[in-house]
Amino acid sequence: MRESHRRAQPHRRAQARARVRARVRAGRRSGRSPTAPPRSFVWTRRVVLSLLAVFAAVPVYAMLTSSLKPLEDVTGQFRWWPSELTIRPYIDIWHTVPLARYFLNSIIVAGAATGLSVAIAIVSAYAVSRYRFRGRRLFTVTVLSTQMFPGILFLLPLFLIYVNIGNATGIALYGSRGGLILTYLTFSLPFSIWMLVGYFDSIPRGLDEAARVDGCGPIGALLRVIVPAATPGIVAVAIYAFMTAWSEVLFASVMTNDTTRTLAVGLRGYATQNDVYWNQVMAASLVVSVPVVAGFLLLQRYLVAGLTAGAVK
């Protein structure tokens, strides 16, 4: 009996995967009627989308071209095209401020916050989606309502708590990367849990129950069945968590010191009392944006799939 189950398992898993894939594909296929749209619609589309494209593209263009300008070009009247193309700003940015250190700090903080936040969100969402227990609704409502808190309300108390924890236990949270990691991971947690609950709910219960029949524990069922089937949702949540941690300014400016400063605060270093090295500022902005923008655009497919299956249902 058990043997036959075990043998059946890979087959069933493949079936499940096929089912999930079919659902994703079905989602992608939907759209309006296949007949050609009328002229009025096509023209509206052209005009509106062109305007939006200009609106979206101009600042990006300004950043890109200005980052290739010599300093004279950005201290005088604005030019659409550099008087001469130079990669000088890309070399200088690393010396004007300790950009490499800020970069490293940002990568450590955002990476760790993302990993922890996703792991915590997965187990929490699993509990909320697959178990009925007292306080389930209270938990989800509380977690979601923290999204509403103005950051300014708990900035100072959190700061004081970190300082007190440091004084009491010797664990340095204030001014350290650890404190920032803890803070950021909770920022993305509410949305992540909410989205993953929706996503897990859309995975048929039969799948993990079948795994349980085959002798998996609850953790086994989570890791072997739910997590693989929910990969798009998990990737989407990870993107969100990383972007949140990468761009946060308020807490980064209060909770870091010279050695732990992140990019969000460090980029201000290009403005001195008298001068702003705008070409370097633009080059630095571009360099710090590339990792997140590239990752986001590569993975946006998952984000849409994850939102479709989870959040917007």
Added chain:
Amino acid sequence: MITAVRPDRRGRSGAGGGAPAAPGGAPGPGGRRRRTLDRLRRGGLPYLFLLPALVMELLVHIVPMLVGIAMSFKELTRFFISDWSGAPWAGLDNYRFVVDVNRPVGAALLQSFGITCAFTVLAVGLCWLLGAAAAILMQDPFRGRGGLRALFLTPYALPVYASVIIWAFMFQHDNGLVNHVLHDQLGLTDQPSFWLIGDNSFAALVIVSVWRTWPFAFLILMAGLQTIPRELYEASAIDGAGVWRQIRHITMPSLLPVNQVLVLVLFLWTFNDFNVPYVLFGRSAPSAGDLISVHIYQASFVTWNFGTGSAMSVLLLAFLLVVTGLYLPLTSRTRRRRGHDARVS
């Protein structure tokens, strides 16, 4: 449902099947005690799963918020900042002080609140409008759709500080792109305008905020559109409905539930937004662009009176709670009614 076949006493713990039971765990000899243990373990399991999230939320959100509320009732001036628990209780004095519109502090708070409301309504409205337009117009495949989608999403993917810095660069008075186009190239203004000080700073704030947030609305609505069954469009096309009619009678009603959450999220984010005004204006926001979060930040850190600063934050939170509390039931009712109409017609 495997769990449904176990009608045990755990039924009272809630609806549904309870924990997924592991079949084959039939009570053997001495099963009663083992079952109790088992039940305890299984009943505790979901809480164990939630523990990390709970601890983190308590540490970073819940406890600091309670401390913040407590601080709002204290006379927490610079003399007590090193030992805030030793500060004397102030009762409601802080609140009375910050809502007294006849005094400069209260008047400034009220003005900042008004500006933030206007800013939020404008920014959320525009974000939704642009996002909806782009998502609906890009529902059908056409050449270049993928590239356009990537372009539209880029502003959202850029880190906030980077996008705001770019805009600050473009909004410069002497050498900025915006004045170069409006004044030098198009000749629309007599003088180059100031964008980051004076009245125009409000417009600058709206533009930057919309630029970086509308792709989020676009993304969510794009996902929402994918859940509309294709059959609806096919059936209506057979009945002779054109694209515009389909958008009005199928697409828009189907998006209502998504819109409900989207608008609320946009509202909360925009109202609480600190990053955009702080990076755009630095520490001294012009009065036309004095959004509430930066206002509170300045009020706390300039005067070092964290008691009144906390009182302002608590009032802000209370306002957001009231708006959300009114918004959700109200929109849910409209949604149900509209959804019903859509099905009938």
